[in-house]
Each structure stands twice: as C-alpha cells, then as structure tokens.
Amino acid sequence: AQSVAQPEDQVNVAEGNPLTVKCTYSVSGNPYLFWYVQYPNRGLQFLLKYITGDNLVKGSYGFEAEFNKSQTSFHLKKPSALVSDSALYFCAVRADQTGANNLFFGTGTRLTVIP
Amino acid sequence: SQTIHQWPATLVQPVGSPLSLECTVEGTSNPNLYWYRQAAGRGLQLLFYSVGIGQISSEVPQNLSASRPQDRQFILSSKKLLLSDSGFYLCAWGQHSPLHFGNGTRLTVT
Numbered sequence: 001a002q003s004v005a006q007p008e009d010q011v012n013v014a015e016g017n018p019l020t021v022k023c024t025y026s027v028s029g030n031p032y033l034f035w036y037v038q039y040p041n042r043g044l045q046f047l048l049k050y051i052t053g054d055n056l057v058k059g060s061y062g063f064e065a066e067f068n069k070s071q072t073s074f075h076l077k078k079p080s081a082l083v084s085d086s087a088l089y090f091c092a093v094r095a096d097q098t099g100a101n102n103l104f105f106g107t108g109t110r111l112t113v114i115p
Numbered sequence: 116s117q118t119i120h121q122w123p124a125t126l127v128q129p130v131g132s133p134l135s136l137e138c139t140v141e142g143t144s145n146p147n148l149y150w151y152r153q154a155a156g157r158g159l160q161l162l163f164y165s166v167g168i169g170q171i172s173s174e175v176p177q178n179l180s181a182s183r184p185q186d187r188q189f190i191l192s193s194k195k196l197l198l199s200d201s202g203f204y205l206c207a208w209g210q211h212s213p214l215h216f217g218n219g220t221r222l223t224v225t
Binding site: 032034036041042043044045046049051088090094102103104105106107108 | 121158205212213215216219
C-alpha cells in the first residue's frame with residue numbers, strides 16, 4: 001500500500017526566509033514523488049517530480065525538493081519565500097509498478113508567507 | 116498543447132437530486148482519466164479512474180458513479196445526492212507522470 005504523510009498542517013515563514021514543507025512516504029518498490037500547489041478554489045498545479053536520477057529536483061517558481069531514500073522523505077524547499085507562495089501544498093506518491101498512474105496524496109500543508 | 120476542462124465551476128443541489136459533472140480533455144488521445152474529491156479544503160481522495168472508453172475503476176464505495184462515453188470525456192454522476200457528497204471535485208488526466216488537474220467543481224448539497 002502507498003501512503004504519504006505531511007506532518008505539518010500549517011507552516012508560517014517570513015518573506016525572504018527559506019522555507020521547507022515536509023513529506024514522508026511509504027511505497028512498495030521505487031517511488032515516483034510529486035509536489036503540487038493549490039490556490040483557493042482552483043485545481044492543483046504541478047511543481048516538480050522525482051522519478052530517478054539526481055536526488056535534488058528543481059521545479060517551477062524556484063522550488064526544489066530533495067529525495068532521501070534512507071529517510072523516505074521528499075521535502076519541498078525554496079531559498080527565499082515570496083508572499084505569493086502562500087497556498088496549499090500537496091505531496092503525492094505512486095509506485096513505479098502501478099500501471100494506472102494513480103497518485104496518492106498527503107493531507108496538504110498550508111504555507112503562509114508573512115510580509 | 117493539452118488542456119482539461121471541467122464544468123460547472125460551482126453547483127448547489129438539494130439532497131436527493133441527480134448530479135452530472137463533466138470533464139473533457141483536448142490535445143491528447145487515450146489519456147488515463149481520474150476523479151478526485153477534496154473535502155474541507157485538504158486531502159484528496161481518488162474516486163474513480165479510467166484507462167479507456169467504458170473502463171471504470173472505483174477506488175471507494177459511495178453514492179457516485181463514473182462513465183467514459185468518449186475517449187476524452189469523463190462524467191461523474193449520482194442518482195440521488197447526499198449531504199455528505201458536498202466537496203470539491205477535481206478531474207485529472209495523465210498518460211504518464213505527472214497528472215494534470217482541471218480547475219475543479221465545488222458542489223454544495225443542501
């Protein structure tokens with residue numbers, strides 16, 4: 001069975017400071033890992049993914065994430081937060097052998113960047 | 116380029132009424148299609164997915180059903196809505212990773 005945990009419901013950070021949104025996963029086989037962002041009353045927008053290769057993945061809007069196999073983590077990071085980064089962030093996982101490309105999502109972390 | 120359309124954007128329906136939400140994808144063929152529900156603005160639950168016309172897999176037992184009458188059309192339905200069906204419904208498509216989401220339909224059952 002696949003699952004994703006986002007241990008923080010809410011993360012607050014001052015504008016200009018680095019931000020981290022945490023994610024840990026559980027999956028049989030090799031994981032495919034994703035981060036999405038959701039703005040109010042909108043669908044999810046894809047930020048980045050890890051499939052294989054370099055453990056540090058760079059994505060949209062200056063975000064990056066680091067895959068750590070030993071800690072089964074895939075934390076989202078950004079060196080300098082913007083007020084416009086305030087949104088709901090979802091981590092998701094699928095197992096590589098899942099043919100239907102089904103994603104399993106965490107419960108989301110609300111990021112608030114304080115001006 | 117590929118686009119996904121979902122409608123309506125918002126819907127208010129009384130308990131016991133029928134439901135039909137539509138999702139269409141443009142710019143691709145034979146996509147995998149998905150319906151997710153997001154409750155209380157947080158976690159997403161996979162409701163249905165389809166890998167081809169007429170092929171529907173249900174992930175959770177519920178008051179809803181899905182159909183795929185055409186390659187790029189995915190419909191979420193109910194014969195009689197319950198209060199617990201209220202939520203934000205998201206359609207997604209994906210041939211390979213990642214999934215791409217529509218803008219969602221906010222359903223309120225009163």
